[in-house]
Amino acid sequence: xxxxxxxxxxxxxxxxxxxxxxxxxxxxxxxxxxxxxxxxxxxxxxxxxxxxxxxxxxxxxxxxxxxxxxxxxxxxxxxxxxxxxxxxxxxxxxxxxxxxxxxxxxxxxxxxxxxxxxxxxxxxxxxxxxxxxxxxxxxxxxxxxxxxxxxxxxxxxxxxxxxxxxxxxxxxxxxxxxxxxxxxxxxxxxxxxxxxxxxxxxxxxxxxxxxxxxxxxxxxxxxxxxxxxxxxxxxxx
Amino acid sequence: xxxxxxxxxxxxxxxxxxxxxxxxxxxxxxxxxxxxxxxxxxxxxxxxxxxxxxxxxxxxxxxxxxxxxxxxxxxxxxxxxxxxxxxxxxxxxxxxxxxxxxxxxxxxx
Numbered sequence: 001x002x003x004x005x006x007x008x009x010x011x012x013x014x015x016x017x018x019x020x021x022x023x024x025x026x027x028x029x030x031x032x033x034x035x036x037x038x039x040x041x042x043x044x045x046x047x048x049x050x051x052x053x054x055x056x057x058x059x060x061x062x063x064x065x066x067x068x069x070x071x072x073x074x075x076x077x078x079x080x081x082x083x084x085x086x087x088x089x090x091x092x093x094x095x096x097x098x099x100x101x102x103x104x105x106x107x108x109x110x111x112x113x114x115x116x117x118x119x120x121x122x123x124x125x126x127x128x129x130x131x132x133x134x135x136x137x138x139x140x141x142x143x144x145x146x147x148x149x150x151x152x153x154x155x156x157x158x159x160x161x162x163x164x165x166x167x168x169x170x171x172x173x174x175x176x177x178x179x180x181x182x183x184x185x186x187x188x189x190x191x192x193x194x195x196x197x198x199x200x201x202x203x204x205x206x207x208x209x210x211x212x213x214x215x216x217x218x219x220x221x222x223x224x225x226x227x228x229x230x231x232x233x234x235x236x237x
Numbered sequence: 238x239x240x241x242x243x244x245x246x247x248x249x250x251x252x253x254x255x256x257x258x259x260x261x262x263x264x265x266x267x268x269x270x271x272x273x274x275x276x277x278x279x280x281x282x283x284x285x286x287x288x289x290x291x292x293x294x295x296x297x298x299x300x301x302x303x304x305x306x307x308x309x310x311x312x313x314x315x316x317x318x319x320x321x322x323x324x325x326x327x328x329x330x331x332x333x334x335x336x337x338x339x340x341x342x343x344x345x346x
Binding site for chain 2: 044110196198
């Protein structure tokens with residue numbers, strides 16, 4: 001596919017995830033404004049940090065009177081899962097110059113990762129898959145800024161957005177991405193165990209349950225794969 | 238503490254984590270790491286999806302037949318397993334989800 005086709009295909013593929021993220025962006029903007037942040041500060045956080053969970057947690061910790069060290073440490077822990085995404089996608093972006101790798105890393109979110117890793121896992125040897133990455137990442141970024149702005153400006157007047165359950169669009173997309181990936185027993189076991197650990201550890205703060213779940217899933221998948229001597233084809237990410 | 242220094246600090250930390258491995262393009266991973274990384278998408282996404290279905294509010298188990306997230310989530314999994322088609326899964330799942338929410342009187346209309 002050409003550069004522009006990769007780019008716009010990614011934007012289309014991101015659509016359900018954009019819809020799913022909308023309530024969160026708007027609610028974040030609303031909360032920041034009602035916490036007394038200026039519009040520039042609320043937008044500055046979305047523009048520069050661009051990490052939904054960390055932004056929410058920072059707002060709530062700040063209102064609880066937490067200090068800078070706690071806030072920064074929390075940001076580190078909450079976003080640690082992104083190091084796994086960075087490692088997973090590194091083999092696919094290592095040939096790119098830094099002017100590509102820098103912005104693509106800055107834009108690496110859960111949503112972009114889900115869609116982009118799927119594109120990289122497709123066996124075709126298209127030369128412009130990084131344009132797909134670019135399109136997906138930029139769509140997520142622009143959507144997040146727009147939603148933050150709507151929340152800051154009109155947050156108080158938007159009717160109960162959370163009640164619509166638009167966040168289900170994210171679950172449906174992630175299911176549509178994950179299930180076809182489960183082609184062998186180690187993959188199935190990794191997903192099942194990760195899901196179970198996430199449920200059991202849901203009480204842990206700062207997304208630590210998610211991190212524990214990911215690590216357990218990877219460990220069991222790796223263990224079963226090695227025990228079976230199973231050859232997983234390299235391009236199946 | 239100024240909010241701006243907090244924003245800058247959080248931005249630097251978040252970026253450092255996301256760039257951590259992209260920063261070393263010449264680094265090749267040993268086999269065991271490459272094998273392990275194959276399980277990242279499935280494990281992470283399942284760890285987001287299952288709590289989303291069983292605990293829609295993020296805190297309380299909701300093992301009941303009026304939990305549209307759970308029922309429509311199961312429908313999504315079935316559609317995905319049978320069709321392996323992303324758009325069919327999203328479309329079918331969302332349709333199921335909003336029909337259920339409507340039938341259960343859970344929509345704000």
